[in-house]
Amino acid sequence: xxxxxxxxxxxxxxxxxxxxxxxxxxxxxxxxxxxxxxxxxxxxxxxxxxxxxxxxxxxxxxxxxxxxxxxxxxxxxxxxxxxxxxxxxxxxxxxxxxxxxxxxxxxxxxxxxxxxxxxxxxxxxxxxxxxxxxxxxxxxxxxxxxxxxxxxxxxxxxxxxxxxxx
Numbered sequence: 001x002x003x004x005x006x007x008x009x010x011x012x013x014x015x016x017x018x019x020x021x022x023x024x025x026x027x028x029x030x031x032x033x034x035x036x037x038x039x040x041x042x043x044x045x046x047x048x049x050x051x052x053x054x055x056x057x058x059x060x061x062x063x064x065x066x067x068x069x070x071x072x073x074x075x076x077x078x079x080x081x082x083x084x085x086x087x088x089x090x091x092x093x094x095x096x097x098x099x100x101x102x103x104x105x106x107x108x109x110x111x112x113x114x115x116x117x118x119x120x121x122x123x124x125x126x127x128x129x130x131x132x133x134x135x136x137x138x139x140x141x142x143x144x145x146x147x148x149x150x151x152x153x154x155x156x157x158x159x160x161x162x163x164x165x166x
Contacts, residue, residue, distance in 0.1 A: 001150035017054045018042060023148055024052045030124035030139050034060040056127040062094050064123065066163040069115035072097050074105040077130050079157070082108035094129075115161045131156060 002020040019027070024037055038053040073088045075081055082105060091097040101109040110130055120126075124139040134156065135143075143151055 002148040003150040017056075018051050019054050021050055021052065022146070023143075024054070026142060026146055026148065027054065027125065030136075030142070031122045033057065033064075033123055033126040035125075056125070056133070058127050058129070061126055061128050064116050064120040064126070065094065066115040066117050067092055067094070067096075069113075069161075069163050071112035072101075073110055073112040074101075074108060075110045076108040077110060079110070082106060088112045111158045113161065114158055115163050118162055118164070120160075121162065131158075134160070 002023040003017060018040060027035075034057040036055045036057075038055065040051045040053045042049045042051045068090070071088050071090055073086060074083050075086065087105075089097075089100065091100065097109065101107060114128075124136040126134050128134050135153065140153055
């Protein structure tokens with residue numbers, strides 16, 4: 001398997017995924033948000049396989065979001081309403097949204113509308129909170145054509161739009 005979704009305990013500030021050397025080489029040909037590769041070995045049925053751990057840095061996504069146009073709501077990740085009334089708000093930063101969510105939405109929030117700056121057009125893989133890994137169409141096609149295993153794709157529940165702002 002070329003990719004494992006390693007969920008559970010991991011250090012704050014990054015998303016870690018064990019990936020094969022084949023997938024690592026493919027990723028290195030594309031635009032990925034700030035990341036690191038760490039050499040790793042996977043033991044499976046008494047055999048060691050060379051892998052790498054891909055760490056996508058969670059705090060790098062903020063530079064790509066146009067907060068003046070992105071809308072957030074008080075629904076949870078499954079799209080369920082967390083309060084008696086749906087509220088849609090705009091914030092100046094992700095931190096402002098999180099603070100509001102913590103104080104008013106009981107830590108539950110979601111995107112109503114995502115607007116990215118034009119600099120995001122060159123990014124093929126990024127981690128966005130509530131959405132997890134977001135992959136460009138060009139990287140999706142390359143992964144499928146390379147026969148990479150362990151990867152599943154699904155449409156984003158909210159389309160990503162681009163602002164005119166750089």
